[in-house]
Amino acid sequence: PTSNFEIFRQHIMNPNKPFELSVQEGDIMKVQKNLVLSLASDSTGVGYVRNIIPMTYLNSVFGKTGRFNLLLSPTMIFQHDILLRSRSILFQRTMNPQQISSVQMYKDNKAKYGYKMVYDVDDFIWEGEDKGEAIPDYNFGKIGINKEVQQAALTIMNMMDTVCVSTKFLGDYIRSHGVDKPEIKVVNNVVGKYFWGPQRKKAIKSKLTKPRVIYTGSPTHWNQEKKLKGDVENAFCEFIIKNVMDNKIEYTQMGGLPFFFECIANKIKVIEWVNTYQYPQVIREARPDFSIGPLVPNYFNYSKSDLKAIESYAYGAVFIGSTWKGTEFEKNPSPYDDCPVNVPYNITVDDLDRQFWELTEVDNYNRVIKQQYDILDNTGRWLESEKYINMMTQIF
Numbered sequence: 001p002t003s004n005f006e007i008f009r010q011h012i013m014n015p016n017k018p019f020e021l022s023v024q025e026g027d028i029m030k031v032q033k034n035l036v037l038s039l040a041s042d043s044t045g046v047g048y049v050r051n052i053i054p055m056t057y058l059n060s061v062f063g064k065t066g067r068f069n070l071l072l073s074p075t076m077i078f079q080h081d082i083l084l085r086s087r088s089i090l091f092q093r094t095m096n097p098q099q100i101s102s103v104q105m106y107k108d109n110k111a112k113y114g115y116k117m118v119y120d121v122d123d124f125i126w127e128g129e130d131k132g133e134a135i136p137d138y139n140f141g142k143i144g145i146n147k148e149v150q151q152a153a154l155t156i157m158n159m160m161d162t163v164c165v166s167t168k169f170l171g172d173y174i175r176s177h178g179v180d181k182p183e184i185k186v187v188n189n190v191v192g193k194y195f196w197g198p199q200r201k202k203a204i205k206s207k208l209t210k211p212r213v214i215y216t217g218s219p220t221h222w223n224q225e226k227k228l229k230g231d232v233e234n235a236f237c238e239f240i241i242k243n244v245m246d247n248k249i250e251y252t253q254m255g256g257l258p259f260f261f262e263c264i265a266n267k268i269k270v271i272e273w274v275n276t277y278q279y280p281q282v283i284r285e286a287r288p289d290f291s292i293g294p295l296v297p298n299y300f301n302y303s304k305s306d307l308k309a310i311e312s313y314a315y316g317a318v319f320i321g322s323t324w325k326g327t328e329f330e331k332n333p334s335p336y337d338d339c340p341v342n343v344p345y346n347i348t349v350d351d352l353d354r355q356f357w358e359l360t361e362v363d364n365y366n367r368v369i370k371q372q373y374d375i376l377d378n379t380g381r382w383l384e385s386e387k388y389i390n391m392m393t394q395i396f
Contacts, residue, residue, distance in 0.1 A: 033114065035085040036396050038072045042093045045218065046122050048276040049189055049307065050166070051092040057192065057383055058392060068396065076102050083109065088116040088396040091160070095125070095153035107159045118395060119160040119182070122189075124170060124303035126150050126177065132298030138223040138230030139300065154178050162395060169333050170303040185395065189307045191314045191376070192383035195280045200373050201316030208360040213240070214252040214288035214317065216308060219273065221294075222258050229260055231301070234322065235349045236294035239356070242349065244268055252286045283315055289365075290356070293321030293336060296345055297329040306335040310381050313372035318359055340371040 036058075040051045055070045062068035071082070076099075089106060106117060125145050127134035135142040157163050157174065160182040165171040171184040222230035229237060237260055243249040244264045251268040253261060261268065274282055291312035295301045312319035321336030322345040336342045341359065343352060359365055380387025 032066070033085055033087040034066055034069055035082065036068055036070050036088045036090065037077060037082065037086045037115075038070055038090040038092070039076055039094065040072055040074055040092050041096075041099075043074070045276055047092060050120055050122050051090070053192060053195075053276070054190070054383060054388075054392065055090075057194075058389070061389060062393075068393070076106075078105065083113045083115065086113065086115045088118055090118045090120060090396075091156065092120045093122070094119070094156055095149050097148045097152040100152055100155055103156050103159055116162070116396070117160045118162045118164060119157050120164040120187070121153070121157070121170070121174070122166045122305065124173070124300045125153060126173070126299075128299075130299070132300075134298075135300055136230065136296075136298050138226070138228040139220045140223060140225075141220050157182065164395065166305040167303055167333070167335070173299075173303065187391065187395070188381065189305045189310070190381050190383045190385070190388050191307075191310050193314075194384070196311070196314035197284075201369060203366045203369070204362055207362060208289055208365065210248060210250060211289040211360055212250045212252070212287060213243075213290045213292060214254065214283065214286055215240075215292050215294075216254045216283060216311065217293070219255045219258075222260070224256075224259055227259055229258075231295045231322075232258070232260065233296055234294055234345055235347050235352045236292055236322075238349045239352050240264075240292075242353070252288065254282070280315070283311075288312075288315070288317040290359070291315075291317040291319045293319060294345075295322040295334065295336075297324050297327070297332065297334075301334070302332045304335045306339070309336055309339050310376060313376050313381075316369060316373075318365060318368045319372065320356070320359075340368045340375075 036055070038051055038055045040047050042051070052072060055072055058068060059070035091103065094103060110117060125135060127150070135145060154174065154177060157179045158181045162183045162185055163171075163174070163179060164185050164187040165174070166187065166189055168186050171186055175184055217231070222228060222232055240251055240261070241264055244251050244267050252271065253268055254271045255273050257265055257270045269286070271282055291308070293308045295304070309319045309321055318341060319339055320341050320343060321334070321339055323334040323337050323342045324330045324332060324345060325337070326344050327346055334342070343355065359368065376382055382388070
């Protein structure tokens with residue numbers, strides 16, 4: 001708190017003065033720097049997962065005590081009294097070339113106001129000569145990323161004190177491509193109990209005879225217009241079609257109907273893209289027993305987090321995701337390497353089918369469900385966990 005209200009008022013009215021003001025010898029007035037200014041430039045799912053939801057939660061944790069106050073803004077703010085109180089400024093996925101000059105203004109004023117500059121990035125957006133070193137063609141988000149954007153992201157990151165990434169692979173990549181000034185810190189994605197509920201799913205008592213299976217990925221994993229199967233260019237596609245046609249599973253497809261499932265359109269449930277706040281409720285209503293995460297090897301997926309897996313853990317469905325183990329790509333990470341259940345991306349339909357039905361047995365199913373919940377509880381993957389809260393407070 002300020003030592004003198006009038007001095008503080010005069011300080012606010014004179015923005016050219018530094019944030020510390022010498023009143024007289026031995027008497028230095030400081031304002032309370034407890035504001036985290038969070039600039040959310042991505043209004044889609046990632047922007048909520050990496051910024052809006054955790055910042056809102058942290059505000060509820062620290063807002064009453066005044067240790068932190070989180071100010072979320074979709075635009076950059078240069079208001080003097082706000083910068084005066086800011087201890088950190090978070091730039092979430094800021095990569096527009098036209099934003100470089102604005103970020104430079106924050107950089108130029110950093111010493112004057114005494115804040116920390118933090119960047120957050122969750123996706124791979126660059127390109128190179130290695131196989132798969134680019135945003136894949138099936139991802140329609142590639143349209144908005146050009147070389148100027150790729151370079152702007154690196155330029156802006158180098159103005160920061162800390163760059164937060166969702167995976168070690170992504171952090172190592174940007175470090176090797178010129179981001180050599182800031183600290184790079186891996187901040188794992190988390191899921192909120194207040195979204196998914198704190199209760200563990202009850203153990204099943206009999207074999208699942210017609211299990212409910214769900215896919216919750218976005219339409220960026222395939223390309224409807226170009227007729228590219230993308231991340232479903234593997235056994236998962238035929239596995240779903242086969243078991244739906246044989247009336248062995250109930251299948252729910254989120255994100256709209258892909259062209260490759262048009263042959264079973266009248267036998268499955270299709271849910272269009274929903275907003276982040278409706279998303280958990282829609283999944284809970286589907287009551288899935290299994291969730292699938294098919295992927296193919298490329299740099300975008302090497303950089304990808306295990307968000308879909310931990311969401312599945314939270315709503316109590318056994319998650320089955322792709323890895324590159326035992327293939328030519330195994331030197332690179334898959335987001336699902338550490339999941340209790342995973343399969344190689346080139347698994348055959350017969351092997352996938354066999355492993356799936358083994359997991360419907362009582363002991364196997366209950367064992368995996370427990371392992372998944374234990375991962376959330378013991379590794380700080382809940383938004384509300386002490387580990388996550390402590391990590392974020394240290395960053396800010």
